[in-house]
Amino acid sequence: MPPPFIISPEPDSSNAPGGNISNPVIPGNNGGENTPIAPLVPTPPIDPSTPNGVSASDAIVRNLRSLQLEVAPNLGETEIANTLVPPPPLPSVEGMGSGRLDLAQTSDISQLSQSESGLNIRTVSRIDIEQQVDGGNIAEAVSLLDMYFTEELGVYLGQPVARNFRTFSALQEKIVHDSEPTGTKPAILYTFVREQELDLILMPSKGDPIYKKVEAADRETLLKVVTDFRKAIADPRSRTTKSYQVPAQQLYEWLIQPLAADLVDLEIDTLMFSMDEGLRSLPVAALYDGQQFLIENYTIGLIPSVNLTEMNYNPLNNAQLLAMGVSEFSELYPLPAVPVEIASILTEWPGQAFLNENLTLKNLQEQRQKEAFQMIHLATHADFKPGSPSNSFIQLWDTTLPLSELRRLKWNEPPVELLVLSACRTAIGDRNAELGFAGLAVQAGVKSALASIWYISDEGTVALMNEFYNQFRSGWTKEDGTPSSTRPYIKAEALRRAQIAMIQGDWQIEQGEWIANNPSRKISLPPELKHLANQNLNHPYYWAAFVMIGSPW
Numbered sequence: 001m002p003p004p005f006i007i008s009p010e011p012d013s014s015n016a017p018g019g020n021i022s023n024p025v026i027p028g029n030n031g032g033e034n035t036p037i038a039p040l041v042p043t044p045p046i047d048p049s050t051p052n053g054v055s056a057s058d059a060i061v062r063n064l065r066s067l068q069l070e071v072a073p074n075l076g077e078t079e080i081a082n083t084l085v086p087p088p089p090l091p092s093v094e095g096m097g098s099g100r101l102d103l104a105q106t107s108d109i110s111q112l113s114q115s116e117s118g119l120n121i122r123t124v125s126r127i128d129i130e131q132q133v134d135g136g137n138i139a140e141a142v143s144l145l146d147m148y149f150t151e152e153l154g155v156y157l158g159q160p161v162a163r164n165f166r167t168f169s170a171l172q173e174k175i176v177h178d179s180e181p182t183g184t185k186p187a188i189l190y191t192f193v194r195e196q197e198l199d200l201i202l203m204p205s206k207g208d209p210i211y212k213k214v215e216a217a218d219r220e221t222l223l224k225v226v227t228d229f230r231k232a233i234a235d236p237r238s239r240t241t242k243s244y245q246v247p248a249q250q251l252y253e254w255l256i257q258p259l260a261a262d263l264v265d266l267e268i269d270t271l272m273f274s275m276d277e278g279l280r281s282l283p284v285a286a287l288y289d290g291q292q293f294l295i296e297n298y299t300i301g302l303i304p305s306v307n308l309t310e311m312n313y314n315p316l317n318n319a320q321l322l323a324m325g326v327s328e329f330s331e332l333y334p335l336p337a338v339p340v341e342i343a344s345i346l347t348e349w350p351g352q353a354f355l356n357e358n359l360t361l362k363n364l365q366e367q368r369q370k371e372a373f374q375m376i377h378l379a380t381h382a383d384f385k386p387g388s389p390s391n392s393f394i395q396l397w398d399t400t401l402p403l404s405e406l407r408r409l410k411w412n413e414p415p416v417e418l419l420v421l422s423a424c425r426t427a428i429g430d431r432n433a434e435l436g437f438a439g440l441a442v443q444a445g446v447k448s449a450l451a452s453i454w455y456i457s458d459e460g461t462v463a464l465m466n467e468f469y470n471q472f473r474s475g476w477t478k479e480d481g482t483p484s485s486t487r488p489y490i491k492a493e494a495l496r497r498a499q500i501a502m503i504q505g506d507w508q509i510e511q512g513e514w515i516a517n518n519p520s521r522k523i524s525l526p527p528e529l530k531h532l533a534n535q536n537l538n539h540p541y542y543w544a545a546f547v548m549i550g551s552p553w
Contacts, residue, residue, distance in 0.1 A: 121151075122151050123151065123163075124147045124151060125148075126148070129144045129145050129148060129192060132144060133192070133211070138208075138211045139167075139169075139208070139209055140168070141209075142201055142203055143165075143170075145192060145274075146165070146274065146305045146306050147307065149274060149276075149304055149305040150162075150163060150308050151163075152435065153305070153308060153438070153439045153442065156436070156439070157404070157442070157443065158388075158389075162308070163307060165307050168209065171188075171203065171306045172203060172204075174306060174311070175188065175205045175311075176205045178311035178312055178551075179205060179270075179313075179553070182313050182553045184270045184552075185266070185268050186205055186268070186552070187203060187204045187205065187263070187266065187270070187271060187272070188203040188272050188274055188303070189202055189203075189259070189271055189272070189274070190202075190203065191274070191276045191279055192276050193219050193222060193223075193276040193278055194218075194219065195219050196218050196219075197213055197214060197215045197218060198214040198217035198218075198222055198254060199211070199212075199213060199214075200212040200213075200214065200258055202259050204266050210262050214254050214255075214258060219278075222278070223278045223429075225251060226278060226279065227428070227429070228247040229247035229248055229282070229283075230282075230428055230454075232244035233283060233286060233540050233541060233544060234283075234453070234454040235541075240539075244288075244540060248286055248287055248288035249290055251282070251287050252288055252294065255284070255287065256287060257289075263298075268298070269299060270298065270299040270300075270301070270552055271294075271300050271301070272302070273303070274302075274304070275302065277431050278429075280435065280437060280438040281426045281433075281437055281438075281453050283453055283544040283545060284300055284302075285496075285499060285543075285544050285546075293503060293544075295500065295503075295544075296503065299490070299492045299496045300492065300547075300552075301492045301547075301548045301549070301550070302547050302548070302549050303438075303549070304435075304438045308439070309441070310447050310551060311447075311551040311552075311553065312447075312551075313551075313553050314374075314417055314447075316374060316417055316472075316489055317475070317489055319373075319374035320350060320351050320371060320373050320374065321346070321350065321375040321376075322354075322368070322373035322375065322377070323342045323346055323354075323377040323379075324353070324376075324377070324378055324379070324380075325342045325355055325356075325377075325379030325380055326356055326395065327339055327356060328356060329395065334528075335379070335380070335381070335458075336529060337461065337526055337528075340462055340523060340524070340525070341461060341462045341466075342377075342379060344466045345377060345465055345469045347466075348466060348470045349375070349472070349473055351373070351375070352367070352371075354367070357397050357398075358397070359378075359380065360397050360398045361396055361398065361401060364396070365409065368411070372414045373416070374414075374416060374417045375419075375420075376411070376416055376419050376446075377465075378394060378419070378420065378421055379423055380395050380423060381394075381395040381423055381424070382395065382403075382423060383424065384424065384426040384436040384437045384440075386433050387432055388404070388432070389402065389432075390403075390405075394421065394424075403436060403440075403443050403444075406443050406444040407443060407445040411445045411446050412446070415447060416447070417446070417447050418447070418448045418449070418450065419441070419444050419448070419449045420451070421449065421450070421451040421452070422450075422461055422465055423455065423456075424451050424455075425452065425453065425454045437453070440550075441549050441551070446550070448548060448549065448552070450491070450495065450546060450547070450549070451546070451547060452545040452547075453545040453547060456542060457541075457542070458529055459509055459529070459532060459535070459537060460502075460543065462514060462523060463507040463514050463516075463542070464499070464507075466514075466516075466523065467502070467516070468546075469494075470498075471495075471498050472489060472491065472494035475489045491548055492548040492552035492553065493552075495548050498543075499543045499544070502537055502538055502543040505537075505538045508537060509525070509532055509533075509535050509537070510534050512532075513525060
């Protein structure tokens, strides 16, 4: 067992290091954010001397685009593995020790990644997109915007990326093809943040794209409200207030209201957000129209781009779950509810469980070699940090596993359909950290990833995770609550139903137990949390952080 680790609340702006801290918040499982949210730094105006500006090199690049230059021309359209160039494998499990695999130890692998990647040519600039939008060529703007987001993530990851869908019609046909087996009516909502305005483009599965300009949401104003929203919703000290509602309504007015009538007319039920810088870690599920949260009306997902998202539907009703977690750490604060979380989700979904010293890189590799688990749940610390992908990590028992090395686990061979990280957080206001979060499924080589934007308390995480697997196992139901045989299991819809259950107060803590709306579904709190008072878990702090990234189905 690692030595005990005592946590002191981190200082905020009102408490200098070493000063007295009043009303400390003690983190539990997924901890809660006990530090104020760092303000977003507005992106500076585009400078012609920068890679995003107009320059001679940009003109050359645009000419190359017109010749359909491909960094990797033979990449396939539907294979997850083909969105990035295959990496060299991680060291084999044989002979691996139990020492920590820190970033220094992976430097050789990281250098290989950089040398393999070759030149990531940017074929689209922000100026290109602006010109098409301002000229009213919205379909062309969509294709350029999707390509821009695709290449942006490729540059961040240091890897060539597939550019298979170069036109609006090709993007739209992919959505039609991939969504057809699910019975959903999806649309992609692209956001493009400009110095003086916010551009919204809705791409339905059929028909023309729909464009709206929001002049009130200039970059500086928009990102300030995003910061206010995150402060209000993610601070555990605000769980008894509704301070989040004002920024939540403002963001709804800017991001959703301009397209609200179109969404209704088109009968859209699934919204996939492809976000620009500054919005990729926005908890859109909690946008508020004054009466309801957005998640109450739409199934929601986050994608880096259509080009980078593998969305072919594959039913998971017979899939096995590999559930692993760590509750004790030598340097990070403990997650005492992880054993309860793992045990509770395995009452809802069949699989195998491994805790603490059994969550090693070696065992993680071995278990996937023994059985082709299509679902992997990791209940342990994970951080999306500023800087390169190698700075972000998942903490195993013996290893700090950089997210940049995830794809070397070859979770695309055979495919992992769903990766769940139930205790992660994303640095706010940092472009690279947000890119890492939005591109998690691509980095990991999985079809879908369910992850949290901020650390959530024990009580919220265990309840929501249990409800998610319960809803996913139940599949779609009719309006009267009876099972439907006409629709398949949908990941993002299961998350939506779990979040709605939290909103409606279906989960509460009473006398040392989590209690769902079904009296038979009770979960005892671990000893470390028996002190928790009776409480409702309907505040968005408990549920809005979780996002389905990649394929919503």
